[in-house]
Amino acid sequence: EDQVTQSPEALRLQEGESSSLNCSYTVSGLRGLFWYRQDPGKGPEFLFTLYSAGEEKEKERLKATLTKKESFLHITAPKPEDSATYLCAVQGVRTALIFGKGTTLSVSS
Amino acid sequence: DGGITQSPKYLFRKEGQNVTLSCEQNLNHDAMYWYRQDPGQGLRLIYYSQIVNDFQKGDIAEGYSVSREKKESFPLTVTSAQKNPTAFYLCASSDTEYGYTFGSGTRLTVV
Numbered sequence: 001e002d003q004v005t006q007s008p009e010a011l012r013l014q015e016g017e018s019s020s021l022n023c024s025y026t027v028s029g030l031r032g033l034f035w036y037r038q039d040p041g042k043g044p045e046f047l048f049t050l051y052s053a054g055e056e057k058e059k060e061r062l063k064a065t066l067t068k069k070e071s072f073l074h075i076t077a078p079k080p081e082d083s084a085t086y087l088c089a090v091q092g093v094r095t096a097l098i099f100g101k102g103t104t105l106s107v108s109s
Numbered sequence: 110d111g112g113i114t115q116s117p118k119y120l121f122r123k124e125g126q127n128v129t130l131s132c133e134q135n136l137n138h139d140a141m142y143w144y145r146q147d148p149g150q151g152l153r154l155i156y157y158s159q160i161v162n163d164f165q166k167g168d169i170a171e172g173y174s175v176s177r178e179k180k181e182s183f184p185l186t187v188t189s190a191q192k193n194p195t196a197f198y199l200c201a202s203s204d205t206e207y208g209y210t211f212g213s214g215t216r217l218t219v220v
Binding site: 009032034036041042043044045046049087089095096097098099100101102 | 113115140142144149150151152153154157159167197199201208209210211212213214216
């Protein structure tokens, strides 16, 4: 059964304090791993797609990496505006994405 | 601008009442999806459609129904058979290569 587990559930950081979010997955025939950002009361916003182990992508203070079993979302020198829930999802043989429960990040100044 | 429009933003349902949530996209995407989001539960798949006039059940389809008569539209009906419908409902579409584009969601509350 396809499954996605994200950790930690919640993360509190001081502004400038770098950290990483984890996404462990089990999927039949990985076709892609996706990271989204979701602000309260809004729909998820696309961040990255990773397709194969060893792949990395960056956007501003965010960097996503992928191995055969997990993905990390590294946040470098975060700012309060990075506070949000970060969702990880995988696409396997089935077309629809399977989502994890998310990590809620709070960055204080 | 291309995107997905969900309406209404807030919806209140009385016990035993059917309600329909609207989802329209102008991205020319073939595939469309409905997810339900509850606090601490992440997104769970209700129904999805890869092409007009065809759709498949997701993991939590009981108490819901959909139609896909037009490429642009994928309405979701929450029937009286859904015993716990209070949740945040998200519609998405995709072109299979670049992930999903989500709407802004509909918050449904039972009163």
